[in-house]
Amino acid sequence: MSRRLYELAGADPARRFSPYCWRTVMALAHKGLEFEGVPWRFTDKDVIAFSGQGLVPVLIDGERTIADSWQIALYLDTHYPERPLLDSEQARGTTYAFKFWCEQNVHPALTRIILLDLFANLHDKDKAYFRESREKRFGMTLEQFGADRPAGLVALRKALDSVRQVLVTQAYIGGAQPGYADYILFGAFQWARVMSPARLLEPDDPMYAWRERMLDLYQGLARNALGYPVWA
Amino acid sequence: MSRRLYELAGADPARRFSPYCWRTVMALAHKGLEFEGVPWRFTDKDVIAFSGQGLVPVLIDGERTIADSWQIALYLDTHYPERPLLDSEQARGTTYAFKFWCEQNVHPALTRIILLDLFANLHDKDKAYFRESREKRFGMTLEQFGADRPAGLVALRKALDSVRQVLVTQAYIGGAQPGYADYILFGAFQWARVMSPARLLEPDDPMYAWRERMLDLYQGLARNALGYPVWA
Numbered sequence: 001m002s003r004r005l006y007e008l009a010g011a012d013p014a015r016r017f018s019p020y021c022w023r024t025v026m027a028l029a030h031k032g033l034e035f036e037g038v039p040w041r042f043t044d045k046d047v048i049a050f051s052g053q054g055l056v057p058v059l060i061d062g063e064r065t066i067a068d069s070w071q072i073a074l075y076l077d078t079h080y081p082e083r084p085l086l087d088s089e090q091a092r093g094t095t096y097a098f099k100f101w102c103e104q105n106v107h108p109a110l111t112r113i114i115l116l117d118l119f120a121n122l123h124d125k126d127k128a129y130f131r132e133s134r135e136k137r138f139g140m141t142l143e144q145f146g147a148d149r150p151a152g153l154v155a156l157r158k159a160l161d162s163v164r165q166v167l168v169t170q171a172y173i174g175g176a177q178p179g180y181a182d183y184i185l186f187g188a189f190q191w192a193r194v195m196s197p198a199r200l201l202e203p204d205d206p207m208y209a210w211r212e213r214m215l216d217l218y219q220g221l222a223r224n225a226l227g228y229p230v231w232a
Numbered sequence: 233m234s235r236r237l238y239e240l241a242g243a244d245p246a247r248r249f250s251p252y253c254w255r256t257v258m259a260l261a262h263k264g265l266e267f268e269g270v271p272w273r274f275t276d277k278d279v280i281a282f283s284g285q286g287l288v289p290v291l292i293d294g295e296r297t298i299a300d301s302w303q304i305a306l307y308l309d310t311h312y313p314e315r316p317l318l319d320s321e322q323a324r325g326t327t328y329a330f331k332f333w334c335e336q337n338v339h340p341a342l343t344r345i346i347l348l349d350l351f352a353n354l355h356d357k358d359k360a361y362f363r364e365s366r367e368k369r370f371g372m373t374l375e376q377f378g379a380d381r382p383a384g385l386v387a388l389r390k391a392l393d394s395v396r397q398v399l400v401t402q403a404y405i406g407g408a409q410p411g412y413a414d415y416i417l418f419g420a421f422q423w424a425r426v427m428s429p430a431r432l433l434e435p436d437d438p439m440y441a442w443r444e445r446m447l448d449l450y451q452g453l454a455r456n457a458l459g460y461p462v463w464a
Contacts, residue, residue, distance in 0.1 A: 089409075
């Protein structure tokens with residue numbers, strides 16, 4: 001196939017966990033575009049050196065190489081304009097803010113909850129890199145950072161308040177159909193689901209029903225991915 | 233004029249300070265719609281009882297009465313579709329989330345900074361109502377809540393991170409032109425500007441240049457409103 005996506009994988013190559021890669025996987029499904037997923041690990045920098053940088057997702061679409069999930073979304077809307085991921089100029093701007101909000105609020109809260117499970121599921125060759133880079137970022141050991149899961153859960157549920165209010169009145173953040181903002185936030189939940197059995201949401205939370213809808217999209221694409229059932 | 237907007241005012245009836253009313257004022261200007269602003273105070277519940285609720289903004293447009301700033305925005309886009317405030321279904325969904333985010337993060341941080349100035353500028357007849365309702369909400373006295381301005385400033389600048397990143401690459405949250413998300417966030421800044429001389433942003437902050445652009449819109453509509461110059 002001439003369309004390939006480099007995706008972050010754990011010890012098991014089928015365990016694809018990057019929240020950024022999941023945005024792209026859902027975006028490709030949204031467009032109805034098939035692709036071959038290629039497992040990649042943090043330390044495989046040389047494997048994607050051709051992309052001019054060292055992070056995934058990296059999409060190869062025929063002759064083109066695109067890195068960065070946001071750039072890939074823009075690229076897909078430009079080259080495959082049907083069923084837009086971002087359906088207007090304002091949608092692009094507000095979703096761009098939503099992306100940063102998610103990365104600055106939802107990701108850190110989830111990290112606190114899933115970090116130790118995530119570390120356990122990493123490929124052995126990635127563990128030293130991950131420990132060193134994250135401990136530098138957090139200013140503490142992984143074990144210290146991941147020690148207070150309840151605090152992470154409180155932070156997560158609070159961070160989600162603004163989205164929760166939207167999902168009381170509509171099925172998706174994008175409206176009646178999912179938009180790229182949905183994929184951004186869902187990518188974070190799927191990241192957690194693939195790496196950790198931690199329960200994040202209560203069934204009576206509107207976020208829970210939304211996550212179920214997202215898991216059902218595209219013939220259960222995300223639900224069928226290797227991970228932990230959200231409910232035991 | 234057959235279009236009137238009830239707007240929250242301070243002791244000086246020209247001091248119009250509600251962040252929600254400013255959203256509507258900017259939205260009306262965005263549409264090029266003229267209106268007569270009617271000063272209203274918190275305790276004038278009977279004056280707007282005809283709207284079926286007790287908060288402003290309340291817009292009277294010919295035969296129609298619309299309360300709630302978000303409902304007014306939707307109403308304006310339906311009845312005056314040119315130059316949409318929300319230019320797509322996704323834009324509406326993500327801006328709705330943005331609204332809740334702003335009210336849950338930016339408003340509380342600003343409140344902590346401006347509360348005592350705001351209280352001083354209220355009409356005397358509103359002061360007992362305001363003190364009682366807010367002290368109940370905060371679980372402490374106004375003076376206690378407003379005592380740590382630096383903490384509010386830190387919270388504000390942190391909350392703004394996600395929007396700041398967008399404004400590094402584009403003029404408005406909405407893109408090349410302001411959209412309703414811009415008016416939502418600007419309403420909060422204008423609320424502060426009208427009631428408090430507190431300095432909120434540094435000139436090298438991309439948010440600062442954005443606020444300047446917002447103040448310049450529609451012949452300096454917001455800049456010319458009674459308030460405090462942002463820079464002495």
